[in-house]
Amino acid sequence: MSYAMPSMRAHRAPDDAARELAARLVRAGFVGLGAVIVLLGVLIAPIPGPGGIPVIVVGLMVILRNSFKARRHFVRLHQAHPRVISPLRRLLRRRKSQASQAK
Numbered sequence: 001m002s003y004a005m006p007s008m009r010a011h012r013a014p015d016d017a018a019r020e021l022a023a024r025l026v027r028a029g030f031v032g033l034g035a036v037i038v039l040l041g042v043l044i045a046p047i048p049g050p051g052g053i054p055v056i057v058v059g060l061m062v063i064l065r066n067s068f069k070a071r072r073h074f075v076r077l078h079q080a081h082p083r084v085i086s087p088l089r090r091l092l093r094r095r096k097s098q099a100s101q102a103k
Contacts, residue, residue: 027066034062061092 045052
């Protein structure tokens with residue numbers, strides 16, 4: 001007879017796997033939403049005015065925040081063409097919270 005506690009890892013494994021699967025599905029959903037927004041921006045672009053470009057930028061922001069592969073490609077593109085990509089990169093930076101700015 002053993003008094004050692006049974007491993008709790010066996011009880012957590014299915015829950016962790018379910019959380020990981022749910023997180024991947026949510027990320028994939030956001031990437032799909034971003035792609036739809038980009039396509040909508042491309043459709044709006046021929047209409048007079050700057051309407052299509054901001055919509056495309058928002059779609060790219062959604063995709064880049066949720067896709068590791070797209071983010072890696074974006075960084076490589078930024079290294080190759082920094083002057084073109086820097087304005088978009090500035091938009092993607094996370095803002096500091098108001099509390100940390102007050103210090």
